[in-house]
Amino acid sequence: MKKIIIICCILGAAFQIYAQGCIIPNGITMNPDVGLGPEVHIELNSPDMYADYGFSYAAFGFAPMSYFILMAPNNIFMLTIHPTPGVRIFSVQENDTFTLQGIQSNIYTEEPSSSYMGLPVMICEEGDKFYLGFYTGWPYDTGTGLYDNPVLGWGLFENVGGVIQMLDSGLEYGGEGIKIGTLDIINIPEPTTCALFLFGLAGFLGFRKRVHSKKS
Numbered sequence: 421m422k423k424i425i426i427i428c429c430i431l432g433a434a435f436q437i438y439a440q441g442c443i444i445p446n447g448i449t450m451n452p453d454v455g456l457g458p459e460v461h462i463e464l465n466s467p468d469m470y471a472d473y474g475f476s477y478a479a480f481g482f483a484p485m486s487y488f489i490l491m492a493p494n495n496i497f498m499l500t501i502h503p504t505p506g507v508r509i510f511s512v513q514e515n516d517t518f519t520l521q522g523i524q525s526n527i528y529t530e531e532p533s534s535s536y537m538g539l540p541v542m543i544c545e546e547g548d549k550f551y552l553g554f555y556t557g558w559p560y561d562t563g564t565g566l567y568d569n570p571v572l573g574w575g576l577f578e579n580v581g582g583v584i585q586m587l588d589s590g591l592e593y594g595g596e597g598i599k600i601g602t603l604d605i606i607n608i609p610e611p612t613t614c615a616l617f618l619f620g621l622a623g624f625l626g627f628r629k630r631v632h633s634k635k636s
Contacts, residue, residue, distance in 0.1 A: 441595020441605040448589035456483035466558040478507040478556040482584040494582030507556040518553045519597030549578045574600045
């Protein structure tokens, strides 16, 4: 029987079944001019939030520091994050695996990560292209920094003459995360389904062994 259990464990690693996330089409959009600069909207796919607030997205803006401080360089931006429901923003690189587990392990640098005259800011040079990873959802637990029903996504941005423009994006819901710069979803193993498979296989092999022993 021990041999059967070992065999089942090996097979289980090969036959894990995964929960399938999905890509939200046009899930991340940018409004180019909203008061203090361009604003990014991240769709949450949440009927509950829509029922409460009349919208179902998280939002933040790139506000040039020159709007607040005269003669400030055009490579310094404040991230104006709407408090409901909020969004956590991270510096990421193309082909990074962007997951909730990685966020909880502090793999990625959370923005804003710089300061200017004592204010938290993000710095990106004119002409530079850069990726940001987004983690949000509804509702938000302020005690843990985690969201229920989360979405994870990315945006590719460029500083064009002191104004941030979005070039590309991707957003997933229901998976573990997304590969930056692609629409490849990182899916979650289903431990319950896998366990049922293993127990069923172990029972079947054990039954065959008993029948074989009786015939002998």
